[in-house]
Amino acid sequence: MNIGIVDFLVASALLFAIGFFGVLLRRNTLVVYMCLELMLNAVNLALVAFSRFNGTMDGNIFVFFIITVAAAEVAVGLAIIVTLFRRRETVQLPDLNLLRH
């Protein structure tokens, strides 16, 4: 029972870092998007932890909202990706270079 806020914060921060790393590294749009979800989850973790240790509910409620929003975003995002795939036959980010300079 000695786990404190710092430990959760480390867990969350590292998760955030891994997620960001994934966004930077991966070329597949879908995987990149998954990594984004990882980052959001890291935030959720931090919020829940803070909520617990601060003794207020707001963090938890916020997480509730974030999950809602994330779900909505994923839906829209995947719709865009699917539509784009229908047109371009690819989901690889480097292929998406019509817009530049």
Add this chain to the structure above:
Amino acid sequence: MSNEQLIVSLLVVPFLSALVIGIFFRRRHEIAAAVSIAAASVVLLGSLYLIFGNIREEFSYEWMTFGDYTVSMGFYFNDLAALLLFVVAVVGFLIHIFSLGYMKEDPGKARYFAGLSLFMFSMMGIVFANNLIMIFIFWELVGLSSFLLINHYYHKPAASEAAKKAFIVNRLGDFGFLLGIIWSYWHFETLNLFEMAALVEANPDILHVGIGLLLFCSALGKSGQIPLHVWLPDAMEGPTPVSALIHAATMVAAGIYLLCRIYFLIPPEAMVWIMWVGAATAIFGSLCAITQTDIKKILAYSTISQLGYMVAAFGLGSLVIDGDAGTAIQAGIGAAMFHLVTHGFFKALLFLGAGSVIHACHHEQDIYRMGGLWRKMPVTFAAFTVGVLALVGMPGLAGFFSKDAILYLAWENNSALFLILAATALLTAFYMTRLWLAAFFGEPKTRASRDAKENNWIMTAPLVILAIFSVVAGYDFMHPAIFDGIMQEVPHAEGADFALVAGVSVAVLLAGLIAGWLFYGVGAREDRLEKQFPGLHGFLSARFFFDDVYEWYVVNVQQRFSSLLNFIDHILISGLIVRGAAGLVGLFSLGARAAHTGNLHVYVYWIFLGVVLMWLVVKGVQ
């Protein structure tokens, strides 16, 4: 009409005349001439009334004020002014009349007369002005009228060039003049001649050599002293009456007048410089005159030489060791002004005579293409002869008296100068003989000179009148008490001195005449000097390379310098710096554009690094 009003109207009438002609009578040549001559007559009559009515005035109107600095339109009419006014009014009137004949056929007659009126206006301004700024204004205005009149035959490139040269060289002189005026203003707190004189009188130490020399620059330019004389011979491109009026009798003499008017501002040290410049100009002018073949150019160089005489005379005033300085300067002024008056008459006469000849010979100006004219144009010949004799200083004629006064002054003060002036006198006699013999004697060498015939009375009458003046102007009765302010100062040699000076004078005169007669002979067809002493002739006809130096300066220095600056302006400032800076920013811009690679990952890096950057700033601040 009060005297003040009269003086102002003498100034305004010619101006109105010029204006009216310019606006209304550009194509009505006869009316234009009439208007201009009417103005000249008004000036003549008014002037005579002023001069002989013994009216002397000083008054001024405020023109412009800034703080303590005021410019006024001031008039100051004294004996000195009266003397010059006399010359200007009389010669001016006569030349107006002469022009009527000379310019009869000219298509630009109206323009010509407008120019004459403008000139009369400007000259009146110089005569009357009571402060240096007003003098300067009219100084530039005579320059302008001179420019316009020289440029009368504007379609001739030479005339156009000459006018330009005259104006610019005069501006060079005025550059010094203006500096002198500005300096004087801060030095004396005023530019009013009257007040400055009082200041100098109260405290003679306040004089400054620099101011004196800068003010002398005015005369340097207008009176064609070395090294700014180059414009005067070229100015002969203008109509001959103009040469007579402006470039012989009045405007060029105005430099002398100005010196005399501001003599109290010029300290003795400056006088010495002035004297030597004058002497150098005198001998230089006469040397150059020897090789010229253009009748007007000979006269022009002669004018330069005579102006040098006057300037030297003015400068000589400084050298009287014994006796107080004031008187000495007065003597110089007296001598210079005296010569100015006599020279004004006989040089105007000579030019008009030359004009008469040129007119008769259908604008032939080369003396070796004339000849035998004495028979065909007796009146002109007679008058011209009087002029020549007056110029060379034949005893009994006007030139003799005035030249003697100067020679005497030189004799008294500086023997070296005396020698130079005497030599000048000899050369004068020499080249005038050459001109006289070549133009009027021998056989006519061209068809034009063969067909020449005497001009009508409109042109000969002024000649005769001027000839009379050239004879009598040296005598005392011509100078009643009203001119005493000047004429009393003219040095008169007495006794042994008189004998000596007069003797030398006559001797050099005779020597010159005889040498000329013998050397050139009667009715020469070509220049003997050129044939026998080509080296000497070449040297003299190069006119001491002054023109070449100027030419070289303009082409090789000024033009190249401005081209260089233009290049720098375009390439360095406009090109390298301004366009370069724009180009540099453009490069950055291309770089910034290239940063938008279209690759999403790169964009995520941007965001990531953005946060890092912000955090670094936070850390940096803490």
Add this chain to the structure above:
Amino acid sequence: MNDTLSPFKEIAASNQWSAILPEISLGVLALALLVLEILFPRHRRKLIPGVAIFGQLLVLFWLLLFYRDGGGFLGQETFAGMLFHDELGQAMRVFFLLTSLLVGYLGTITLAGKPLPKVEFYHITLVVTAALMLLAQSNHFVMFFISLETVTVGFYVLVSYFRHQSISLEAGLKYLILSGVSSAILLFGIALLYGIGGSPLLAGASDDAMNFGALNAFLKNHPENGLALIGMVMVIAGVAFKIAAFPFQIWVPDVYQGASTPVTAFLAVGSKAAGFAVLLTLVLKVFQPMEAVLVPVLTVLATLTILFGNIAALTQRNTKRLMGLSGVAHAGYLLVGVIASLYVPWAQGAVLFYLFVYLLASFAVFGVMAHLSPEDGTGDELEDYLNLARDRPFLAVVLVIGLGSLAGIPPLAGFIGKVLIFIAAFQAGLYWLLGVSIFGVVLSIYYYFGWIKTAVFREWKVAPDDEDEQEAPRREHREIAPLARLILGGLAVATVVLGFFQGPLSDWLGRL
């Protein structure tokens, strides 16, 4: 049970719905559109955009005439501190309504004749607008986040709305991922702030740490707290993404270019203004105690934003990207105003004024663009503006006025906006930023006038020695609808009039 509930009842009592009547009416209107689409027979559906626009107009007039005092809630918190109503919020409500009206209008032009659903466009626009209004008034991070995300999700859809075009979808995807990253960063920042601000171990900590007021009170006690600093940086970074401040501006050109003109305009004006409204609130009401680090951070951002935006725009040939990059530069000037508002109270008013004139000018330009490039993805290059003044003088005049105002040329309103910002900056002692801004404005003159030059110059007279200039063929003449003339003309006139006479807007300046 009653005891447990009584505080909740109290809180629930603060849910004053009448305080957000404008937002509610927009939301209802949005829903009504969907209902109407079902109810209306096919041939009547064309009327729906009209209904949307007309409804918004009604709301706007009602807002201006009867709701000027915010329903009496000005200066109050409602919804348990979720919202705070002030003059800024009131002004932003009007601002967003105007934006949405104009976007809706541009939408009618762009959507005309395209086989795309129309009602949904208005529906989303309306919801986004309502969310923008709430965003500008939010006083709590949860409210802030939710309205922000509503806006963002709405924009995902709007940007990729023209799904028959690859670039539209590509833009949508890019916006989606980058916005997601920035949202995650923002959220993490909020989490940290919540964690530290609500920590019971620290003095001044609050039960309601996500409330702006409470957080501010906490930060006053701990302005140097490291965790709070990180949180602040991450939150500001998230907002900087919305306002497109350097280096978070990188998405702007691509997304602007890919999106269709009305959406681009919405992004450029609405989203950016919302970001600034939020930034003002955050800077002044939340992070103000951290001034010592906040100002340098914002100064660096503003400097780089101005420089980068202007420099990158210099050689840009695509008008949408140009507008995007120049919008970046404008964000920089606005940032200067935001920083100044820390020291000079009325600088908020200056920022607001600037936003309004930016709205007018931007929509003037985007309006012209919408008329010129109904086929999206084409007609957006500078070359497409050649001879505009000859062929369509009306559009050219509007364009010139809009661009001139953006460039800050008197007598157009943009100039007044810039001057007010500059004066505020000087009063605040931001000399460096002032210098950078001036440099930026000079650069901006180049590309704005370059555009004007392209549209206006190449015509009429052909110098005989310039043989390369030949008269281009006239573009086909397309009638501009009277309504379009009215709206574009109105924008131009307003831009000019506001340059001379700022009375109506300076009202707000005084009140802020």
Add this chain to the structure above:
Amino acid sequence: MVDFLFYFFTAVTWGSAAMVVLSRNPVNAAMFLIVAMVGIAGLFVLLSAFFLAVLQVLVYAGAVVVLFLFVIMLLDEGEKRRIRAGKVSSVASVMALVLLLVGALSVAVSPDLVVPGMGEARTLGTTEPVGDAPREYGYHLFTAYMLPFQVAGFLLLVAMIGVILLSKRYRDESEVRAQV
């Protein structure tokens, strides 16, 4: 026990998160994502946020990731077209990761940043969990968070309409296609 569970869930989460990033096959990545989500749910449980833990599993693992899987299957890009990160890009992202880790750890570990005593004084053992009955959420959502809740409803509506808009095929789609 709790400590062990914490370490376990953390390890699971990190590990599967790392596999999400590193696994080549998107399907594998999605599967690992589910594991990561469940790990996080476990951590939620440790934090006594049972409702959220359930939500996490239901929404994320149950809905979101499944959606991902659907899409991956739908697109079936498979091995056809797979661009791997280039050398430069890999190095850069690894460097970024290092930076991120340093940052993350410095956030969490540095005594400067964390209030002294925070770690020791308040642990799972010493603090009371806040109320986590679903009813608590209800109270909050319908009182203080009423407005965000409503807005979230609109958000979902917009998202729904957006998805329909983007995915629906129109009759004249082919015509539109031809235009580009």
Add this chain to the structure above:
Amino acid sequence: MPESYPFLLHLAIFIPMLFGTILLLFSGSLGEAFVRRIAFVGFLVPAAVALWLWIAFSPDPVTGYAFLSTVPTGLEIVDISLKLGLNGISLPLFVLAGVVGFAAGFYALVSGAERLRQYLALLLIMQGGLMGVFASVDVFFFYFFHEIALIPTFVMIGIWGGRERHYAAMKLTVYLSLGALLSLAGLIALYVQSGASSFDIISLKAALEGESISEVAQNYTFALLLFGFGILVSLWPFHTWAALGYGAAPTSAAMLHAGVLKKFGLYGLIQIGAPLLPQGAENWMYFLALLALGNVIIIGFVTVAQRDLKQMIGFSSVMHMGYCFLGLACLSAVGVGGAVILMFAHGLTVALLFLLGNCIYRRTETFDMREMGGLARNTPVLAAFFVTAMLASIGLPGPGLANFWGELTVFIGLWQYREWMVIPAVFGVVISAVYGLRAVGNIFFGEPTEAFQSASKGKRIPDIQWHERTPALVLLVVLILVGLWPRSLTDSIDESVSPMYRIVVPGEEASVTGDDGEFEAVSFERAEGPVSCCSPPKRGPAGGL
């Protein structure tokens, strides 16, 4: 009706703007004759108002301004309001703007430019802005109107311009915007630091009389104003936009810009910069004077090298701005007064030169002076006009007396400031004579060149025509009027300048009184009545010679 004078000021500003806007908006539906008529009225009103106010000018002794009026515009929060009025410094420039505007407008009316309506509309807007610049007492509006006037220039150059017009327009605009913005920063600095929190010059002055700005701040602020305004006035080396821009600009625009708008910067420095920041001005003036000498000498020589008539006029205008700067550098009533007169005179002259230059171009179809020659034979009156204008420009105290007054006064002031500077400054007069006369000679005198003869194809080249003559005469008449009677302007200038700038009594600087004071005791007693003749100084104060 003195009460209505402020109204006249508004009329002078807004009538042209209004008419211009009308022409711009309804250009399609207005008849040509009506357009001309309305434009004529638009140009006439400011000129008439300017002349009327010139006559009626009598400033309030406290503020130094006449015809003051204030209209609020809604920016009370920073205390900006449309405050109009004229003082002795702005009056000449207001008159200048009216006169040159009328001439330029008249010429444009009959110039036969394509798209005449738009051209006139832009000119009218520019004209309104110009009137506003010099009538503004509020610093903000002073700047505001300047920009209003500047932008039409850009468009006019771009559309109706000559060679290189696109580049010239862009360069001019970017460069001038840079200058304008720098000066705007300076004005804002002045506003903030003065403590008056007002843009009203009168309040600024009042505030600074009580407590002036610290010297360091003055230095920075003045530097901003100096370089900002300096760019606008083509101070060397920030001049490169000028000749290029004027070379490309259509005639009327060049007339208005070079003649009037360019004076904005100098006016700003004279009216606002130097009086309100005396210390800063003092510290910067030496540097300014050196740059101004660069204008005079370097640009003087560059002008000599020009072959293109329009470029030459443009460069000569740059050069003459150097004199105005030199006058300002003195910071004395004399120097500044001279600068104001010179601005006035130069404005008229350069407008005249551009006008006549275009008349020449229409006859020769070239601006290259090497290809011209002998034009005077066909066009004597044009030649007379051009010679007059050129001579006025080079400071001849002849027909264009007004320029001379300015230059002379500047020189007088300059001597007191730095004696050595007078030498190069006066030398500039010689340089200007060189290029001026060379141009006159090349164009009008000598034989017609072959190129020219072939260009005219034996046609008779018409002399200056009424529509060219009228504007030229308008300009010339005012120029000569002021030249002959400078007090018509200098009295009011003096009235404004003297309280703002120090008045140097000559004796203070001259070495005369340095040694002993007794010299001052000398009093000049003028003899009453006719001065006795012929006496050297010792015989009486009349000084015989």
